[in-house]
Amino acid sequence: MPTHVNPYGRLATEIYDFDKPVGALPDVAFYTERLKAIDGPILEPACGTGRILIPLLEAGHEMWGFEPSPDMLAVCRRHCAERGFDPPLASFRFQDFAYDQTFAAVIVPVSTFSFVADFGEAMETLRRFHAHLEPGGLLMLDLQPPRRMWARHGAIRTWAMPNGDLLRMDSRHVATDEVEQTVVNHMTYERWRDGRLIESELEIMTGRVWGRHEFELALRAAGFSEVQVHGDYRRRPARHGDSGLTFEAIA
Ligand SMILES: C[S@@+](CC[C@H](N)C(=O)[O-])C[C@H]1O[C@@H](n2cnc3c(N)ncnc32)[C@H](O)[C@@H]1O
Structure with a gap:
C-alpha cells in the first residue's frame, strides 16, 4: 500500500478547530495528569491545531510538534503565537520525521496513529518513536477499539x-x-x-484497525516494554465497551 497522508485541508482544519478548540476533549486532562511526572522535552507527532500541545505548554512542558498539513500547522502556529509561545514546530509525517535529539515522552492522542494505514510503515513508525525516546522515555498513544x-x-x-x-x-x-x-x-x-x-x-x-493484544505485541517488537492499556481516559485497565484505549509503553 503506498504511503497515504490524510490531508486535513483548509475546510477540514477550520471545522476541526471550531469543533475542537484548544483544550477541548477529555484526553487533555488525562494526558496532562500523566505527563506531570515527565521532566524533559515532549514530542507530539501530528500535533494538528495545538489542541493538546498548547495546554501542555501552559502546564510548563517543553513541547515539540510536527504536522504535515500546512493548514493545521498554520493554525497551530497562530494559536501558539496568540498565547506567547513559540515551540519548535516542523512539517513532517509519521513516515519520515527525524530529529537529532531524543525526547522524554512522545504522545499521539485521538487515535491519530491509525492514520498510518500500512502495517510496515506503522511498525517503522513505532521503531522511530522508540529511537527518538531517551532510555526510560514514555510513549502514550490512543487507539479506538476495532468495533x-x-x-x-x-x-x-x-x-x-x-x-x-x-x-x-x-x-x-x-x-x-x-x-x-x-x-x-x-x-x-x-x-x-x-x-x-x-x-x-x-x-x-x-x-488501520489494531487489536489490543496485537498492538501490545507491536510495541514490544519495536523495543518497548512495560506496556499498560487504560480505557476511556481513566487510570484503570481497559475493558470491554470502552470507546478509547490509551497505551503507555516505556522505551
Ligand atoms: C485528528 S487530528 C489530531 C490533531 C492533534 N493531535 C489533536 O490531538 O488535536 C489528526 C492529525 O493527523 C495528521 N496526519 C494525517 N496523516 C498524517 C501522517 N501520515 N503523518 C503525520 N500526521 C498526519 C493530520 O494532518 C491531522 O492534523
Missing part, C-alpha cells in the same frame, strides 16, 4: 459559523479490507452561504 473502527457508519454534521456560513461534513465509509485491516472513509467538507455551496473539499481517509 468502532469497523463500524460502517455515515454521518452528517453541520456548524453555524459566527459570520453566518454553514459548514457541513458528510462522512461515508466506502471500503474495508479485513485482511489488511484497513478502512477507507470519504469526508466531504462544504461551506454554504445564503443557501449556496461556495466551497467543498473531499478528503479520503484511510485508517
Whole structure:
C-alpha cells in the first residue's frame, strides 16, 4: 500500500478547530495528569491545531510538534503565537520525521496513529518513536477499539459559523479490507452561504484497525516494554465497551 497522508485541508482544519478548540476533549486532562511526572522535552507527532500541545505548554512542558498539513500547522502556529509561545514546530509525517535529539515522552492522542494505514510503515513508525525516546522515555498513544473502527457508519454534521456560513461534513465509509485491516472513509467538507455551496473539499481517509493484544505485541517488537492499556481516559485497565484505549509503553 503506498504511503497515504490524510490531508486535513483548509475546510477540514477550520471545522476541526471550531469543533475542537484548544483544550477541548477529555484526553487533555488525562494526558496532562500523566505527563506531570515527565521532566524533559515532549514530542507530539501530528500535533494538528495545538489542541493538546498548547495546554501542555501552559502546564510548563517543553513541547515539540510536527504536522504535515500546512493548514493545521498554520493554525497551530497562530494559536501558539496568540498565547506567547513559540515551540519548535516542523512539517513532517509519521513516515519520515527525524530529529537529532531524543525526547522524554512522545504522545499521539485521538487515535491519530491509525492514520498510518500500512502495517510496515506503522511498525517503522513505532521503531522511530522508540529511537527518538531517551532510555526510560514514555510513549502514550490512543487507539479506538476495532468495533468502532469497523463500524460502517455515515454521518452528517453541520456548524453555524459566527459570520453566518454553514459548514457541513458528510462522512461515508466506502471500503474495508479485513485482511489488511484497513478502512477507507470519504469526508466531504462544504461551506454554504445564503443557501449556496461556495466551497467543498473531499478528503479520503484511510485508517488501520489494531487489536489490543496485537498492538501490545507491536510495541514490544519495536523495543518497548512495560506496556499498560487504560480505557476511556481513566487510570484503570481497559475493558470491554470502552470507546478509547490509551497505551503507555516505556522505551
Ligand atoms: C485528528 S487530528 C489530531 C490533531 C492533534 N493531535 C489533536 O490531538 O488535536 C489528526 C492529525 O493527523 C495528521 N496526519 C494525517 N496523516 C498524517 C501522517 N501520515 N503523518 C503525520 N500526521 C498526519 C493530520 O494532518 C491531522 O492534523
